[in-house]
Amino acid sequence: MMEMFSHCIVREVVSDIQKHGCFAIIVDVTQDVSGREQESICLRHVNSDLYVHEEFVGIYEIPATTSESIAGRVFDVLTRFALPLSNLRAQTYDGAANMSGHYTGCHARVRQCQPLTLNFHCTSYSSNLVMQNAVISSQLVRNALQWTNELSVLMNRSGKYRGMFRAICVPNESESLHPSAIKPLFPTRWLCRLPAIQSALDNYSTILLSLKEMADVGVTEFATKYTGF
Structure with missing residues (x-):
């Protein structure tokens, strides 16, 4: 149909x-x-x-x-x-x-x-290239965006981390405190970047706590990510 x-x-x-x-x-x-x-x-x-x-x-x-x-x-x-x-x-x-x-x-x-x-x-693609070049001129902004993207990759790859993230989230809180809310940064889709950045900011304390707990249980990769954040 x-x-x-x-x-x-x-x-x-x-x-x-x-x-x-x-x-x-x-x-x-x-x-x-x-x-x-x-x-x-x-x-x-x-x-x-x-x-x-x-x-x-x-x-x-x-x-x-x-x-x-x-x-x-x-x-x-x-x-x-x-x-x-x-x-x-x-x-x-x-x-x-x-x-x-x-x-x-x-x-x-x-x-x-x-x-x-x-x-x-x-x-639109040209605008994306202009923004990318503007971003890489600032080390602080460049690193922040890189870590935000790394967090999304980590969330999608590790079921253990997703489970810990859910466990830390307060029950009945906003839907923004769901693992699926941590979004990737699309390299050629500049309009999709703001929701990903905003989601990371909204969940910042939960992200830090979940990374710290994963680092405390001896996962070296998560310890590195926690230090970066």
């Missing part, structure tokens, strides 16, 4: 794009929890009232993260949607070589088939 709904929505989106002519693509690649490579594709177009629309049309599994595989999936999707490559006018990727490489990147392969396409670097 959900698949039928999705097909209906995509057909409507594609119909609008076909009616208005030119369009752009926004492409990104990531792994799912099972390690499979997936390519997300969005289509951007302008309607007759000059309103810009960005429509997500699907996530597609790809055999590899090479530019050839990524571009091949783009061509396949456009063909299935009956969207002529001749109407493609722009493409947006992150700064990875397999995406935006001038000679063998996905951008270059698409442009070989449609020279009129302009390439745009993802603004």
Whole structure:
């Protein structure tokens, strides 16, 4: 049923794009929890009232993260949607070589088939790079973020630590005092960092106490983390 709904929505989106002519693509690649490579594709177009629309049309599994595989999936999707490559006018990727490489990147392969396409670097990704460079200029901030991420890795890897963290949490307290509230810092998702940092601050005393107890029982790695925090 959900698949039928999705097909209906995509057909409507594609119909609008076909009616208005030119369009752009926004492409990104990531792994799912099972390690499979997936390519997300969005289509951007302008309607007759000059309103810009960005429509997500699907996530597609790809055999590899090479530019050839990524571009091949783009061509396949456009063909299935009956969207002529001749109407493609722009493409947006992150700064990875397999995406935006001038000679063998996905951008270059698409442009070989449609020279009129302009390439745009993802603004959100650029903002993330700017913030990362600003952060590493401060040793204090850099170390704090690194330790916050290490804590999340530790929480996800050690069932013993999760159990101790739960035991220390006061019963019936806020949901923020749950192990799942300790979140990782996504390296390319700057919008996801604030909740992770805020969660660590909200749970700071519980985190320190749980690390100390793990260190007291002789786990060297936790003793190191406790000293860092």
